[in-house]
Amino acid sequence: MEIVHIASEFAPFAKVGGLGDAVAGLTGALVEKGHSVEVFLPKYDIIDTSILENLRKVDTLLLFEQDEQITTTLWQASFRGVSLTLVDPDPYFKEGKIYGNSDDTKAFLFFCKVVAKALSQREKSPDIFHAHDWMTGAALLFLEKPHEPKTLFTIHNLKYQGKCAPSYLEHLRLAYDEEVLSDPVNSEDLNLLKGGITFSDQTTAVSPSYAEEILSPDGGFGLEQFLTQNKTKITGVLNGIDTTYWDPNTDPSLISTYSAEAPLPGKLANKRYIQKTLGLTPSDTSPLVVSITRLVPQKGPDLIEYGIEKCAEIGGQFVLLGSCSDPETEKQFTELKRRFERDPHIAIHLGYDEKLSHLLFAASDMFFMPSLFEPCGLTQMIAMRYGSIPLAHATGGLKDTIFDPETSKEPNGFLFRVPDNKGVSSVLERAFSLFAEKESWNQLMLRGMEADLSWNASASKYLKLYKSK
Numbered sequence: 001m002e003i004v005h006i007a008s009e010f011a012p013f014a015k016v017g018g019l020g021d022a023v024a025g026l027t028g029a030l031v032e033k034g035h036s037v038e039v040f041l042p043k044y045d046i047i048d049t050s051i052l053e054n055l056r057k058v059d060t061l062l063l064f065e066q067d068e069q070i071t072t073t074l075w076q077a078s079f080r081g082v083s084l085t086l087v088d089p090d091p092y093f094k095e096g097k098i099y100g101n102s103d104d105t106k107a108f109l110f111f112c113k114v115v116a117k118a119l120s121q122r123e124k125s126p127d128i129f130h131a132h133d134w135m136t137g138a139a140l141l142f143l144e145k146p147h148e149p150k151t152l153f154t155i156h157n158l159k160y161q162g163k164c165a166p167s168y169l170e171h172l173r174l175a176y177d178e179e180v181l182s183d184p185v186n187s188e189d190l191n192l193l194k195g196g197i198t199f200s201d202q203t204t205a206v207s208p209s210y211a212e213e214i215l216s217p218d219g220g221f222g223l224e225q226f227l228t229q230n231k232t233k234i235t236g237v238l239n240g241i242d243t244t245y246w247d248p249n250t251d252p253s254l255i256s257t258y259s260a261e262a263p264l265p266g267k268l269a270n271k272r273y274i275q276k277t278l279g280l281t282p283s284d285t286s287p288l289v290v291s292i293t294r295l296v297p298q299k300g301p302d303l304i305e306y307g308i309e310k311c312a313e314i315g316g317q318f319v320l321l322g323s324c325s326d327p328e329t330e331k332q333f334t335e336l337k338r339r340f341e342r343d344p345h346i347a348i349h350l351g352y353d354e355k356l357s358h359l360l361f362a363a364s365d366m367f368f369m370p371s372l373f374e375p376c377g378l379t380q381m382i383a384m385r386y387g388s389i390p391l392a393h394a395t396g397g398l399k400d401t402i403f404d405p406e407t408s409k410e411p412n413g414f415l416f417r418v419p420d421n422k423g424v425s426s427v428l429e430r431a432f433s434l435f436a437e438k439e440s441w442n443q444l445m446l447r448g449m450e451a452d453l454s455w456n457a458s459a460s461k462y463l464k465l466y467k468s469k
Contacts, residue, residue, distance in 0.1 A: 002038075004129050009041075011242075022376075039085070041087070072088065087118075129148075133155065133157065133193070141169075152200055155197070158214050184222050194223060214234075242455070246361075272284075290319045290364035290366070295323065296325070300370035301329055301333070337350065366431055367389065373395050
């Protein structure tokens with residue numbers, strides 16, 4: 001099949017969060033299954049083009065915003081078997097970042113118009129056109145009927161919907177049905193994510209549980225009624241992880257590599273290294289709990305703070321690797337870091353460090369994820385791959401991938417139902433109790449390490465959707 005994806009992120013060179021990993025993982029798995037895959041991506045000025053293969057200029061398009069003509073250059077390259085078409089629309093995507101620019105909505109709308117124009121000029125339409133999140137959903141509005149392939153739209157995070165004034169589409173000379181695109185919460189706005197769902201043949205959410213949760217008032221963010229009306233075309237397909245990149249047996253960032261066949265010596269060596277490097281008390285018997293996250297409201301920063309305090313109280317060690325974008329949250333965790341700076345059981349690192357993240361997955365006994373909502377989540381799967389037991393709030397993709405000893409005959413982690421201090425306290429105490437039972441703990445660890453967490457199964461499910469009528 002010829003499959004075209006349009007996305008705002010593609011790991012590793014254009015990545016903010018899990019969206020970049022998901023697009024790269026899915027497209028790579030489709031290539032491995034023998035399909036022709038192309039990804040349209042903005043040519044951000046932050047992209048390191050040196051890691052791309054055969055980068056070359058292939059076309060120039062002239063498009064209009066009202067009466068202003070804009071010249072857009074298309075570049076092509078390849079990366080791990082995926083064909084990349086990079087869209088360079090001057091003056092957009094020139095501010096040194098992917099999101100948070102002067103006008104993201106206008107930039108991504110224009111990007112979508114360019115992609116639709118480029119496809120319309122081809123003699124043959126692809127078999128599938130697959131768009132991801134609100135940033136690219138508008139491309140489904142621009143596609144011209146003679147060249148319109150089967151379309152699929154994926155919701156990675158419903159909270160972000162691309163709301164904008166009607167003038168944004170009028171600016172691009174796009175005719176639209178105001179009733180179809182009208183935002184249910186504020187009728188004066190258009191909702192681009194709603195448009196992507198409306199004009200797709202099929203829609204997916206990134207886990208089966210999340211596909212159900214978005215139909216509820218708590219998870220629908222104002223679109224629950226609209227989504228319920230369209231639920232027959234919504235399917236939950238769980239993301240996978242790149243098991244070549246995230247492999248404790250070959251990971252060059254680790255002090256000692258290891259596999260599921262004999263994980264304990266390697267994990268212990270990495271744990272001792274982290275304890276020494278971060279100034280923690282050397283201990284083979286104290287559970288080391290780790291959290292690697294963006295410190296945003298979705299991820300439950302207040303619960304992370306309480307988890308750190310509780311962990312210290314019951315005799316564990318805790319390492320937080322957290323990035324902040326909000327000044328108030330940064331102040332909160334800067335103060336927390338200062339409070340624990342002399343505590344030999346707590347280490348708080350604000351920012352992101354790729355190598356350190358790999359070491360923490362390998363060194364940790366437990367991985368803490370108290371997300372208030374989590375469409376899929378990748379870090380719990382990475383943690384399991386590295387033999388770290390996930391402790392998480394039972395929501396979205398977390399409860400689709402983590403199975404608790406209290407409810408499952410084949411457990412691989414721990415869940416708590418209510419995202420509050422009581423839930424956090426309970427899950428830590430239960431996990432610490434089982435950690436003392438080495439044989440049971442090792443069985444839990446091995447079950448996670450031996451699970452198939454790759455994109456292979458998920459890619460097969462997408463192919464089935466692509467081929468369905």
